Each structure stands twice: as C-alpha cells, then as structure tokens.
Amino acid sequence: MWLAKWSLVLAAIALGAVLLGWVIAKLWVIVLPVLLAIVVCTVLWPPTRAMTKRRVPPAAAAATTLVLFIAVVAGIVAGIVPSVVNQAPELANRATEGINTIQDWLRGPPINLQDEQINEGIHIIITKVQESGTAIASGVFTGVSTAGSLLITLGLVLVLSFFFIKDGPRFIPWLHSVSGGRAGYHLEAVLVRMWDTLGGFIRTQALVSLIDAVFIGAGLLILGVPLAPVLAILTFIGGFIPIVGAFVAGALAVLVALVANGLTTAVIVLIIIIAVQQIEGNVLQPVLQSKSMKLHAVVVLLSVAAGGAVFGIVGAFLAVPTAAVIAVMLRYIGEQIDLRSSEAAADETSPDDEDLDEDDADGVTVDESAVSRTTD
Secondary structure, eight states: OHHHHHHHHHHHHHHHHHHHHHHHHHTHHHHHHHHHHHHHHHHHHHHHHHHHHTTOOHHHHHHHHHHHHHHHHHHHHHHHHHHHHHHHHHHHHHHHHHHHHHHHHHHSTTTOOOHHHHHHHHHHHHHHHHHHHHHHHHHHTTTTGGGSOHHHHHHHHHHHHHHHHHHHHHHHHHHHHHHOHHHHHHHHHHHHHHHHHHHHHHHHHHHHHHHHHHHHHHHHHHHTOTTHHHHHHHHHHHTTSTTHHHHHHHHHHHHHHHHHHOHHHHHHHHHHHHHHHHHIIIIIHHHHSOGGGOOOHHHHHHHHHHHHHHHHHHHHHHHHHHHHHHHHHHHHHHHHHHHHHHHHHHHHHHHHHHHHHHHHHHHHHHHHHHHHHHHO
16 A cells, blocks of 8 residues: 555656646747746846946846846857858868878778778768767757747847846745735745855856866967867856766867867867866865755756756756756755644644643642632
C-alpha cells in the first residue's frame, strides 16, 4: 500500500510536469520574450533604481537605462563585425594551409594513409560539421522562428523590459492585494527571494564572464591571434552557460590560434584559458556568488543538458537561472513545512499544560473552600 501510494504520487507529479511542459511549449512565443526580458531587467534595474531614488520619473529612468543598454550592445556589434569581415579571408587561408599540413603529416610515417582514406575522412568531418552547424543554427532560433522573426522577438523583449523596470515595484503589492492576505504573503516572500537570487546570479555571472573575457582577450591580443575581440565577446557570452559555455568558447579560441598561429601559440592559449578558468572557478565564484545561489555541479550540468535538449541554446542559457529559482521555491516550501511541524508539535503539548493548569486551579479552589468551612 505504501508503494502504491507513492507510485500514484510520482505518477501525478510526472503528469503535471508533462502538462506544464506542453503548456510552455504551446505558449513559448510568449514565455520566451518574458523570460529574456526578466533576465535583462536584472541587469537594468540597479541603475534605474538609482535614478528613481534621485527623483527621476520612473518612465524617464527606464527609458534612459534601456537606451544606454541598446547603445552599448549596438556599439559592441558594430565593433566586431568589421573585424570579422576583414580577418575572415586570412583565417580561411590559414585554415587551408593547416589542412594541407595535416594531410602531408598523415601521408608520412608512421601513419602512411592513402589519399582515398584522407579524402574520405575529410568528407566525414565536413559532413559532421555541416550537420552540427545546422543543429546549432536551429538551436539558436528555437522558439524564435515561431514568433515570426528574430527582430519581432527582440523588439518584444525590449518593450517588456521597459515596462518591467518602470512598473516592476508595483507588481508584488498588486499581486498581494489580488491573491488575498495569506496567499499574498507567501507569494510576496517567495517572489522577492526569487528576484534577489536571479539578480545576484545574473550580475555575478556578468562580472565573472567580463573578467574572463578581459584576461583571455588580452592574452589573445598579445599573442596576435586573429579575431581576438570576437573570441573575447564569445567568452563573455559563453560564461552565462556554466561549464559548457566556457568549454566551447575556450575550444574555439584554441582552434583559431592553432589554425592561424601554429601549435605553440595554441598551447599557450590553452594554458591561459585553463589558468583563467581555474581562478574563476576556485576564487571568483566562491567569493562573488551568493550563498543561496550555490548549486551542485551535477545539478548545473543536468539543467544545461535538459534545457539545451528541449529548447536549444536559449534553453541552455535559461536552464541554470530556472534551476536556481526552483531551488529557492523548494527551500521556501521546506521552511514552511518545518514551521508548521513545529507549530503542530507545540499544539500537541499545549493541552497537557492547560490540563495541568486546570488541576492546579481546582486544587486551589478546594483548598479555599476547606479554609472557608474551617473558618465558619
């Protein structure tokens, strides 16, 4: 009976999870811009709050912050595009030279491969790369193409971000008034914790990723690796996908250094990346990361894998913040369960105390009656 009971409970939970996933998939056109806007708001809210404290109107503060954010992003894109366009032909030529060098090495001892075997292997590699490129491209635009176009989704994210940072402080009091006193209290408490955790995570990851990008980018510039600014920006973006993003960005930087500058430079780049990431993982994150945000590495990996498998690269990006928010909710539920258990334990002991008080009171009454009769 115990096993049957918990089997039904687990089946109900699994059914609820499947139903929730189905609803999110159907409403992904709406859910994706909302989630991305919330992530953007965690970055834009501190400067907006600072301006509103100086009596700047909320609409003006939100608009100013959003315009500055767009200007920074546009400036970064405008800065890296010419670099990519100018250095791409040279990088392609170096890649061709590197492939020819590898072919000559494979033809010689001790491998001694034939040209047919080499060509077949190259064909297999090219096919795999093309398939991976298609998968990556589809993963990047998973959920975005359903919105009509990337521009529409980005526009919706910006509009939602403006209203969120302008009217955000009014949301929780409004939700509290709508949901009632008791439910509103719990919703307010857990949403405030979620917001603090999410904001701390995004800002900390941004700072850590920026430090990684600066040091790795500086190393690439000193070594003369092509596309160093682009690789530094990719390192910054990859930092928001823990473990996996840093590995992919580092591997790409080493590959570019190998193709463009040779084996020695690639080894030096690899050493720089490993050193920076070790400092990040062992020094920066433990110091900067909020204690409430700590998640086990297994949870992070499984979250990234699940998010990437279901929703592509966007899912991998949102996986860890989602896991952190869920962890906050579970901690709050655990606290409420412990609180109610302690209250129930107190209620169980209170009747005995009341009976004891009543017995004592009865004893005093009897004694007073006896004294009264004796006096009479």
